[in-house]
Amino acid sequence: MAASVSSFLNRIASLGLGVAVVGGVVNTALYNVEGGHRAVIFDRFQGVKDEVTDEGTHFLIPWVQRPIIFDIRSRPRNVPVTTGSKDLQNVNITLRILFRPEAKRLPGIFMSLGEDYDERVLPSITTEVLKAIVAQFDASELITQREV
Secondary structure: OHHHHHHHHHHHHHHHHHHHHHHHHHHHHEEEEOOOEEEEEEEOOOEEEEEEEOOEEEEOOOOOEEEEEEEOOOEEEEEEEEEEOOOOOEEEEEEEEEEOOOHHHHHHHHHHOOOOHHHHHHHHHHHHHHHHHHOOOOHHHHHHOOOO
């Protein structure tokens, strides 16, 4: 009697271990892409794949592929700039921009700029454009002729 109970418990334990291993492998093979996000797949053997994954639950090859999730919703960013006006006075301006990446270009963005593309690109571009525009006006013109 004790031997049959022990045998039964051993089978239950091995079955439980098998279910846990299979569940762990399935769990590592699935990933979620939330609404307003897209994923780019990085493959250890092929590099960044060209296709962009939409919302939903998707499969990947565990330990070979990994998803890189990008937010493609419009996001605001404030860029403070100190620059000189036409009459050489210092002007402090904060520019607020709304930006979002194009979903079809995410593989190229990831390969050339990385996941923190917004930290690398937006401040330099906005600062350069803002300085060029502010330099065309006197400080008094910036205050009196601005449009709200």
